[in-house]
Amino acid sequence: MRIISLASGSDGNMTYVESEKVKFLVDIGLSCAEAVKRLKLIDVQPEEIDAILVTHEHNDHIKGVDAFSYKYDKPIFAHKSVWDNLKFKLIKTPSKNRRFFETDTFNLRDVVVHAVEVPHDVPCFGYCFENNGAKISILTDVGHTNDRILDSIRGSQLVYLEANYDKTMLKEGKRYPLALKHRIAGGRGHLSNDESALLIKYLVESGSRQIVLSHLSRENNTPDLAYSYIAEKLRDYGIIEGVHVKIDVASPNPGTMFKL
Template sequence: MRVCNLSSGSDGNCTYVETPNAKVLVDLGISASEVTKRLRILGVEASDIDAILISHEHSDHIKGLDVFATKYKTKVYVHSKGVGALYMKMKKLPASQIYSFDDMPFSINDLSVDTVELPHDAVHCSGFILSCGSRKISIITDLGHTNDVILNKISGSSLVYLECNHDVEMLKNNPNYPAKLKARILGKNGHLSNLDCAKAVEYLTKTGTKQIMLSHISRHNNTQTLAYTSVCSYLKKVGIIEGKDIKISTASINMSTIFKLN
């Protein structure tokens, strides 16, 4: 498997996943032209994409979807509960190109797709657990908190893209965020804080994960460095050393590391 995050954060999310027989995007929250350009850096043409998996209907996950999927006639997969909300936001995409999944795993060529419901204030939000042979990766954004169902499903993934959205104090003290918005982000169905992310990383490290990409990092209530140091210092307190027991990197609005899982 080859995996690369093309963009991460509230300005747009998009991750490329490739197996020997499948080329898939998870979310398409940046412009179609930007996705096309970034795919070319990986040696992939937009027309080669077999499917786009959509987590939920928020614009930072679907901004370029309508233009891209219509132009390249790409199949779009979304949870059955989220089909209506997604279709409402499409201007050109024919309904016949939208495929719904429920809570059962399905396949796109040799890529197995399992999903888990994430607690988030969307109509329905899906986390993705993608595998090919013995390789397994998970993409888990956006969520207000973790739970046992999510952690059990993603455990054993060699690579996890996990939301590490905000520093709670930085958010609480942000003078530009109204109280209602702060409450939404901090709520059970909002976004995952650095500390809550760190606790999930502790669990994942103990269950065999080797690489974490801290994702969907807020531009206003966090920084790449703060997210990384917060998670690493929590892990250190519980006896886990970054670089030895687990590798942790941060995803940004720019393309990040290309992972090859053989």
């Protein structure tokens, strides 16, 4: 499989995944035109995309989904509970392209997809992809983690994991109203750098060797802070970045293409 983050963070999220037999996007939180531009940077034409998988209805994940699906006649996959709200936002998409799944596992040609329900303030799913012994997970917009989530992503060689906010920056920041701060830090909001570090510890112990810190808040985190804070936390757990695990940070711009 090959995978690349084409956009990550508060302003839009989009990840491209391909195997030998299928090419798909996880979320299109950019305009359709911008999504197409970014696909062309990696020599992928929009017509080649087989499917769009949606995590949840927030605009930073679906901004361009309706237009892209409509323009290029592409199916959109989301869990039935996500579609319950999505159907009012994706109004151009004809019913034949509104694909919902109710089971946790389904196939996109040669890729086995596991949908992982995560606590967020609307129905929301992470995804794991398995193909030829490789396992990749994408987990963002996670209010809190639990054993079920960890069990689902365990054994992934590569994990795109939310590190949304630094606790102090969120607490002391002047721009967000208190209610929003509570929403972000609450059990149905987002993962902090601390929570992300603890999950990475478990992931490394289960064999993960590459983590990409994702969905960083523009207001309440920075790439340098997320990286250094989490690397230091991991050191406390006896895990050395660069030795036991490699950590990258996804940005609003296209990142590294990983091959597994």
